[in-house]
Amino acid sequence: MIAGGQSLIPLLKLRLASPSLLVDINRIPGLNRIEESEDFLRIGALTRMTEIEKSALIKEHYPSIHDASEVIGDPLVRNLGTVGGNIAHGDPNNDMPSVMLALGGELVAVGPAGERAIKARDFFLDTITVALNHDEILTEVRVPRWRPGSGGCYLKLEQKVADFATAGAAVQVRLAKGGTCEEIGIGLTAVGPTAIKARKAEDWMRGKLASDSAAVQELGRLAAEESDPSMDLRGSPVYKKRVVALLVSRAFGRACERAGGAT
Amino acid sequence: MRPRVTGRVPISVTVNGVKKEAEVDPRLLLVHFIREDLGLTGTHVGCDTSNCSSCAVLMDGRAVKACTVLAVQADGREILTVEGLSREGELHPIQEAFLAKHGLQCGFCTPGMLMSAYALLKENRHPTEEEIRKGISGNICRCTGYVQIIESVQQAARSKKW
Numbered sequence: 218m219i220a221g222g223q224s225l226i227p228l229l230k231l232r233l234a235s236p237s238l239l240v241d242i243n244r245i246p247g248l249n250r251i252e253e254s255e256d257f258l259r260i261g262a263l264t265r266m267t268e269i270e271k272s273a274l275i276k277e278h279y280p281s282i283h284d285a286s287e288v289i290g291d292p293l294v295r296n297l298g299t300v301g302g303n304i305a306h307g308d309p310n311n312d313m314p315s316v317m318l319a320l321g322g323e324l325v326a327v328g329p330a331g332e333r334a335i336k337a338r339d340f341f342l343d344t345i346t347v348a349l350n351h352d353e354i355l356t357e358v359r360v361p362r363w364r365p366g367s368g369g370c371y372l373k374l375e376q377k378v379a380d381f382a383t384a385g386a387a388v389q390v391r392l393a394k395g396g397t398c399e400e401i402g403i404g405l406t407a408v409g410p411t412a413i414k415a416r417k418a419e420d421w422m423r424g425k426l427a428s429d430s431a432a433v434q435e436l437g438r439l440a441a442e443e444s445d446p447s448m449d450l451r452g453s454p455v456y457k458k459r460v461v462a463l464l465v466s467r468a469f470g471r472a473c474e475r476a477g478g479a480t
Numbered sequence: 481m482r483p484r485v486t487g488r489v490p491i492s493v494t495v496n497g498v499k500k501e502a503e504v505d506p507r508l509l510l511v512h513f514i515r516e517d518l519g520l521t522g523t524h525v526g527c528d529t530s531n532c533s534s535c536a537v538l539m540d541g542r543a544v545k546a547c548t549v550l551a552v553q554a555d556g557r558e559i560l561t562v563e564g565l566s567r568e569g570e571l572h573p574i575q576e577a578f579l580a581k582h583g584l585q586c587g588f589c590t591p592g593m594l595m596s597a598y599a600l601l602k603e604n605r606h607p608t609e610e611e612i613r614k615g616i617s618g619n620i621c622r623c624t625g626y627v628q629i630i631e632s633v634q635q636a637a638r639s640k641k642w
Contacts, residue, residue: 222548243553
């Protein structure tokens with residue numbers, strides 16, 4: 218199945234995939250909306266990254282999604298690449314999966330048996346393997362609607378534009394009055410077989426003061442412990458874990474600033 | 481038995497303002513349709529791995545890599561190639577600026593650079609240097625170091641000839 222094709226066509230050209238039949242879903246109407254409902258921000262699976270990048274609503278209230286939309290591929294890739302494809306492809310190097318994990322998002326699948334929403338944390342099963350059945354397509358990506366005191370950030374270290382991340386970190390927080398971290402979600406890019414939800418780090422930070430710099434440093438260290446990077450041209454596992462620690466601490470700080478809290 | 485599509489598919493694509501009807505293999509890439517079927521060889525194949533954007537064209541007003549789109553996906557759409565920039569033998573202000581500012585050396589990446597610059601300036605007539613850098617960040621040039629390309633885009637933005 219082809220949507221934006223910005224991952225699939227390169228795979229076809231390298232003969233890493235050779236399907237006997239390719240179904241183009243680009244002309245299915247209604248799958249490119251960005252809208253808020255009572256409970257969710259809902260983004261149609263065929264929404265191009267460029268549309269997300271330009272959305273004032275997303276920039277204001279869902280900044281981690283905006284951050285990711287600016288660093289995926291390059292401008293030409295983003296003109297065609299879709300949010301659904303970035304997630305359904307199941308590539309741990311893609312940026313949106315970790316953002317969905319941090320935001321506690323849901324992926325809406327439609328098939329002959331009807332529609333179901335799959336939690337992001339249950340969606341990424343293995344490298345290039347997601348929880349969609351073979352007769353299902355991803356139609357919508359949704360995240361809990363913005364609430365006051367919430368903020369997010371996505372940071373990515375890349376060697377050059379359009380390269381995959383050396384590592385990436387998405388952090389979403391909600392701060393209580395007084396600056397206590399009430400809710401937190403952390404997702405990690407390119408440091409494991411799938412995007413990783415850093416649960417231990419999340420548990421550590423919940424209930425602590427966002428301004429506690431020792432706690433934030435420990436937050437980064439715990440998240441790095443939960444990552445499982447491999448050796449490649451972008452660096453060694455030891456190096457990548459240090460990058461994860463740094464990105465998580467920094468993204469946390471930026472998320473808290475955006476949430477309106479002092480750090 | 482899995483269904484198998486082997487036949488050619490009719491497509492209708494408006495290229496540089498002219499409607500083109502053709503029958504193409506479903507597997508044909510847009511860049512090959514443009515170069516080989518239409519003979520418009522200004523659009524270059526640089527890397528063929530979706531990295532360099534020498535093959536950049538506008539599809540429905542947005543810059544895309546013609547090597548990463550199937551020709552059948554362009555059915556019913558409008559394509560602008562580098563050949564479509566000049567009008568009645570007059571270079572487009574962006575082309576003039578690249579000439580004046582030496583925004584090229586070997587010239588291989590230039591068609592793609594021109595198309596990305598065009599797409600950028602069409603949406604943002606007064607970009608900052610940062611916005612220009614971002615706008616052409618998908619296009620690789622192995623000769624110039626980009627400085628004169630950026631100056632070319634800045635000069636094109638100042639041109640009154642648009």
